[in-house]
Amino acid sequence: MNELDIFSAALEIPDPDARAAFLSAVCKQDSQLKSRIEELLDIATNDDDFMERAPKIYSEIAEGITQDFSLHDQLAATEDAVQERPGETIGPYKLLQQIGEGGMGVVFMAEQTTPVKRRVALKIVKPGMDSKAVLARFEAERQALTLMDHPNIARALDAGTTETGRPYFVMELVKGTPITKYCDEHKLSLRQRLELFVPVCHAVQHAHQKGIVHRDLKPSNILVAEYDEQAVPKVIDFGVAKALHQPLTEKTLFTQMGQVIGTLEYMSPEQAQVNELDVDTRSDIYSLGVLLYELLTGSTPHDKERLRLAAWEELLRIIRHEDPPIPSKRISTSGTLPTIADSRRTTPGKIGTLIRGDLDWIVMKSLDKDRNRRYATCSGLAEDIHRYLSDEPVLARSPSQAYRFRKFIQRNRGLSIGTAAVAASLLLGIGTTTWQMLRAIEGERSAQEAATIANRNAGNWQRSSQRISEILERNQNSQRETALLLMLVESYVAQQSGSPNKETSEYDELLNSIQAYYDTLIANSLDERGYPTAHSHVYRRQRAISLARFGDHETAFAEVIALAQPETLTSEEWLFDLARACALCAQEAKDKPELAHGYALQGINFINKLVEIDRQERAAEERKQELGIVANTMTTAAAGFLVAVRSEPDFEFLRSRPEFGDVADSDSDQEKN
Amino acid sequence: MPEVGISHWRAQPGLAKEPTLQACQFMGDATRILSQIEQGDAAAAERLLPLVYEELRRLAATRLRREKSGQTLDATALVHEAYLRLVDVNKAQSFYGRGHFFAAAAEAMRRILVEQARHKATLKKGGSHRQVDADPDLFCDSEKPDSIFEIDEALAKLSAQNAAVAKLVELKFFGGLTLEECAAALEISVRTAHRNWAYAKAWLKREIGKESAD
Numbered sequence: 001m002n003e004l005d006i007f008s009a010a011l012e013i014p015d016p017d018a019r020a021a022f023l024s025a026v027c028k029q030d031s032q033l034k035s036r037i038e039e040l041l042d043i044a045t046n047d048d049d050f051m052e053r054a055p056k057i058y059s060e061i062a063e064g065i066t067q068d069f070s071l072h073d074q075l076a077a078t079e080d081a082v083q084e085r086p087g088e089t090i091g092p093y094k095l096l097q098q099i100g101e102g103g104m105g106v107v108f109m110a111e112q113t114t115p116v117k118r119r120v121a122l123k124i125v126k127p128g129m130d131s132k133a134v135l136a137r138f139e140a141e142r143q144a145l146t147l148m149d150h151p152n153i154a155r156a157l158d159a160g161t162t163e164t165g166r167p168y169f170v171m172e173l174v175k176g177t178p179i180t181k182y183c184d185e186h187k188l189s190l191r192q193r194l195e196l197f198v199p200v201c202h203a204v205q206h207a208h209q210k211g212i213v214h215r216d217l218k219p220s221n222i223l224v225a226e227y228d229e230q231a232v233p234k235v236i237d238f239g240v241a242k243a244l245h246q247p248l249t250e251k252t253l254f255t256q257m258g259q260v261i262g263t264l265e266y267m268s269p270e271q272a273q274v275n276e277l278d279v280d281t282r283s284d285i286y287s288l289g290v291l292l293y294e295l296l297t298g299s300t301p302h303d304k305e306r307l308r309l310a311a312w313e314e315l316l317r318i319i320r321h322e323d324p325p326i327p328s329k330r331i332s333t334s335g336t337l338p339t340i341a342d343s344r345r346t347t348p349g350k351i352g353t354l355i356r357g358d359l360d361w362i363v364m365k366s367l368d369k370d371r372n373r374r375y376a377t378c379s380g381l382a383e384d385i386h387r388y389l390s391d392e393p394v395l396a397r398s399p400s401q402a403y404r405f406r407k408f409i410q411r412n413r414g415l416s417i418g419t420a421a422v423a424a425s426l427l428l429g430i431g432t433t434t435w436q437m438l439r440a441i442e443g444e445r446s447a448q449e450a451a452t453i454a455n456r457n458a459g460n461w462q463r464s465s466q467r468i469s470e471i472l473e474r475n476q477n478s479q480r481e482t483a484l485l486l487m488l489v490e491s492y493v494a495q496q497s498g499s500p501n502k503e504t505s506e507y508d509e510l511l512n513s514i515q516a517y518y519d520t521l522i523a524n525s526l527d528e529r530g531y532p533t534a535h536s537h538v539y540r541r542q543r544a545i546s547l548a549r550f551g552d553h554e555t556a557f558a559e560v561i562a563l564a565q566p567e568t569l570t571s572e573e574w575l576f577d578l579a580r581a582c583a584l585c586a587q588e589a590k591d592k593p594e595l596a597h598g599y600a601l602q603g604i605n606f607i608n609k610l611v612e613i614d615r616q617e618r619a620a621e622e623r624k625q626e627l628g629i630v631a632n633t634m635t636t637a638a639a640g641f642l643v644a645v646r647s648e649p650d651f652e653f654l655r656s657r658p659e660f661g662d663v664a665d666s667d668s669d670q671e672k673n
Numbered sequence: 674m675p676e677v678g679i680s681h682w683r684a685q686p687g688l689a690k691e692p693t694l695q696a697c698q699f700m701g702d703a704t705r706i707l708s709q710i711e712q713g714d715a716a717a718a719e720r721l722l723p724l725v726y727e728e729l730r731r732l733a734a735t736r737l738r739r740e741k742s743g744q745t746l747d748a749t750a751l752v753h754e755a756y757l758r759l760v761d762v763n764k765a766q767s768f769y770g771r772g773h774f775f776a777a778a779a780e781a782m783r784r785i786l787v788e789q790a791r792h793k794a795t796l797k798k799g800g801s802h803r804q805v806d807a808d809p810d811l812f813c814d815s816e817k818p819d820s821i822f823e824i825d826e827a828l829a830k831l832s833a834q835n836a837a838v839a840k841l842v843e844l845k846f847f848g849g850l851t852l853e854e855c856a857a858a859l860e861i862s863v864r865t866a867h868r869n870w871a872y873a874k875a876w877l878k879r880e881i882g883k884e885s886a887d
Contacts, residue, residue: 004835007875008868044875051846051874054749055786055821057733 001026007037011044084108084124090162093122093170109173120157123240124168134167135159138239145239147210152203154223154236174234176223180294182231183224189345190354193295194385196224196233201288201382203235208281208378214238215279217287218266219294264307264319265300266290269369272319282371285378289366293324296355297331298340301367320369327363328356358394365396518543537563537574541581548585553595556585560602579606703759703774710773721773726781728755733785748786749849752778772858776840779848783825786847790822820881827880831873841866842873 001009006026013019019041027034084106086095093110099121100107110122125134138159145156158170177185179200183193200222204214214221214235221237264272268286271279293301301324307315325333332352334340341348362384368374375381375396384394518539525535532540540563547556563578582603589595703724709717732751755778756771824846832839837859844855856866 004838004869004872007872011868011871039879040872040875043878044871050878051824051842054747054849055782055847056745056747057751057786057789 003033003037003040006033007040007044010037010041084162090122090124090168091160093120095122105168110170112170119173120170121154121173121236122168122170123237124162125166135161138167138169141212141239144210144212148207148212148238150203150206152199152232152234153207153238154234156239169237169240171236172234174223174225174236176225176234178219179222179224179233179291180219183295184298184343186231187343187345190296190351190359191389193344194389196231197288197292197295198382198385200233200235200291201378201385203233204284204288205378205382207235207238208284212238213279213281214284214287215271216240216266217284217291219291222291264315265302265304267319268371269320270371272316280371281377282374285366285374285381286371288378288381289363289374292366293327293330293363296359296363297327298334298336298343299330301325301330323369324367326360328352328360331355358388358396361396362388362394514546515543518546534574538577541577545581545584545588548588548599551588553585553589553592557595557598557602560585560599564602564606575606579603582606707760707771707773721777722781725755725759725774725777726784728759729778729781729785748782748847752782752847752849772854775844775848775850775854775858779843779846779850783828783843783847786821787825790825823881824877827877830880831876837861838869838873838876841869842877845870 006023009026010019010022013022023034023037027037084090084095086097086108088095090110092114093112095108095110096119097109098106099109105123105125107121107123110120112118112120142156142159148155154172154174156169156171159167160170161167176182179196182188183196188196204217207214214237216237217235222233222235224231224233226232266287268279268283271283290300293299302318302322307318324330331337331340337348337351341351344351346354362381365384366374366381375384380395384396387394521539522536522543525533525539527533540559544556544559544563547553547559560578560582563581580603582599586596586599586603589599703721706717706721706724710721729751732755733746752775756774760771760774828839828842831842841855841859844850844858845852850858852866852870853863855870856863859866861869
């Protein structure tokens with residue numbers, strides 16, 4: 001026996017005396033071997049985390065890894081590049097002092113001597129850009145730029161190249177503070193902030209009328225200066241972003257780290273395309289929406305920190321697909337609420353109420369992913385703010401209800417729908433079988449009543465759900481009605497799952513009673529002999545989703561498995577519903593990749609069954625949804641998933657997902673070259 | 674898709690778009706090499722390592738670039754991502770084939786981590802570049818670059834004594850495989866894998882303890 005064998009055998013003897021006896025017997029005279037093994041056993045029995053966790057790579061020393069990459073050298077060269085200094089002259093401009101520095105370049109206050117003597121702002125672009133192309137793009141817009149004449153726009157004056165071949169831009173000098181900073185420093189109230197924001201909209205509108213899109217609206221490009229004690233916002237850098245425009249690639253992100261990342265938070269979804277095709281005035285409206293969001297809540301819609309840390313593909317995905325929390329919700333969950341409220345001259349209690357409703361709608365309309373649903377013009381945005389300030393009804397409507405409704409109709413074309421059922425299904429994604437049952441009750445009184453209550457109290461789940469619970473308590477509803485009511489209650493609870501109310505005993509009570517109702521429903525829908533029926537299955541499915549929604553994945557998962565009995569797996573509709581239930585549960589478990597993975601795999605089982613009974617078209621669609629969830633929830637785990645799936649259409653689909661987008665992108669690049 | 678070899682890829686590093694393209698082309702290469710290995714071409718395995726090595730470095734570098742200072746990457750996640758990127762998962766691989774990939778990836782990852790630890794040591798001595806202030810709390814226990822270095826040295830000694838056990842450590846620790854996966858890749862029983870892992874950990878810990886006591 002060698003050292004390893006003796007060690008292993010001894011380790012399996014728990015009793016110390018027996019172990020010692022064993023060692024003495026096996027090692028015989030070899031005391032060195034014995035002490036070596038004893039030492040090893042000692043270490044092994046005092047086992048800690050040693051080597052159990054994966055090693056990490058540290059970014060502090062990323063140079064060790066990146067040094068081969070010329071990109072790194074390029075960066076280093078940028079840092080060491082010759083810098084222009086005050087006192088130097090560039091063309092007719094004498095540099096006076098540096099007033100700013102960004103990822104794109106350095107800004108100087110400069111003195112123009114000819115043809116007029118005046119002070120200007122001069123921005124010198126950092127090396128690494130094609131000067132000719134930059135200037136050509138600027139020249140193309142110069143005519144339009146000179147036509148701009150607006151008190152809230154800093155005029156673009158000139159552009160050229162330095163002796164070292166770097167492009168520079170000259171514009172009207174604005175001695176101001178970025179708008180967000182100005183508002184906070186002066187503790188402007190929400191109303192004052194809005195009043196300051198309106199002229200910004202008008203300025204951008206003016207530019208749009210001259211055919212100029214800014215493309216890079218953000219606080220540092222909207223400076224507030226005081227003239228005669230009046231705060232005047234001025235939009236700077238018109239024409240610059242477009243002239244400097246580079247196609248958005250991982251490279252541009254990296255080489256201009258600070259700059260582009262800083263801008264990403266204000267970048268519209270259509271700008272966050274690798275092949276950014278058409279950017280128009282509505283992109284500016286989106287950026288204005290971000291700015292408004294920040295002025296109101298103190299943070300950008302997508303968390304800065306999160307965007308900064310996100311991997312490239314993830315970053316684009318967030319901007320393109322993720323809906324930010326509405327401003328009032330963001331503010332209620334903010335950790336620095338007292339500070340935010342204070343700098344807006346209000347109280348933590350009041351600020352949410354002030355923003356909730358109209359201002360939420362105005363902001364969210366500006367931020368719509370679909371630019372067709374944003375305000376058509378900046379004036380439209382300004383007018384709606386004006387309406388809010390003068391207590392008139394705003395034109396922006398709730399983006400969620402109308403929009404979700406439309407989406408739902410699109411998804412379920414051909415179905416005729418009762419209002420009450422829609423309200424529930426919109427929020428819950430109920431399955432087809434459930435759906436058909438519910439359709440039958442659209443005329444029923446309680447359901448309608450519940451829907452009315454729900455609509456009237458939209459946003460206040462406690463009130464809605466309590467009232468609906470009361471209807472439930474009357475206990476004179478049909479089973480199907482009860483099911484629908486349950487879903488309504490649940491949807492309101494679920495909508496608020498992030499709110500602090502979650503800790504309250506009412507919340508717990510509500511959850512318990514929801515489960516109890518499901519149990520009763522299921523029990524009542526068994527047949528005379530106590531066997532399950534189609535109805536009891538539907539209710540069980542619904543309960544499983546409900547369980548998952550409220551975090552009881554163990555029971556939910558067991559239920560999903562239990563529902564997959566051979567006798568139930570012959571109906572296409574039912575398989576489809578089960579698959580969707582898995583998808584919904586997986587979504588609920590998105591913070592727990594293993595669980596989500598489990599649900600998704602189970603869902604795929606159902607879909608495979610569906611394929612077997614020859615409903616390929618629909619199954620493919622559903623499968624895509626499943627895969628989408630997998631891809632969304634766990635990129636790393638998806639690797640294992642892919643291995644498990646091993647089918648071309650699936651892989652193609654995942655490649656089209658933003659998480660794996662770079663693979664797909666490189667394909668399209670290939671075609672271009 | 675044109676065939677592009679490693680030499681070409683080395684000649685034109687840097688442009689961030691390119692590695693992605695390369696990953697696509699490598700995907701074919703890696704898959705082909707794996708199937709050659711499966712068909713018994715022993716020399717093919719040698720061609721796999723540089724490919725995986727480059728991809729892992731590239732992945733790490735692009736990821737780290739975007740992270741703020743102080744961020745870390747999990748080696749295991751990188752290895753699995755590399756697998757996804759390099760191997761055409763549509764072409765069925767036996768687990769044996771996957772095992773070859775992970776063996777190469779584990780060795781590549783070990784080299785990268787050791788190289789990184791060396792670099793760290795240079796920085797500490799104030800050698801090249803600027804001084805890096807790292808938060809000491811970030812480095813705990815076995816994650817510390819220093820101890821990667823020590824683990825690697827100890828592992829070399831273990832390898833001289835029992836190469837199979839050392840290989841297991843490489844797969845488990847640097848490649849991020851579970852012991853079950855290690856067992857399949859090394860064609861040993863799961864029970865043996867567990868036994869060997871316990872032995873290797875104790876052995877390495879003792880060895881490292883000895884070193885630092887000296």
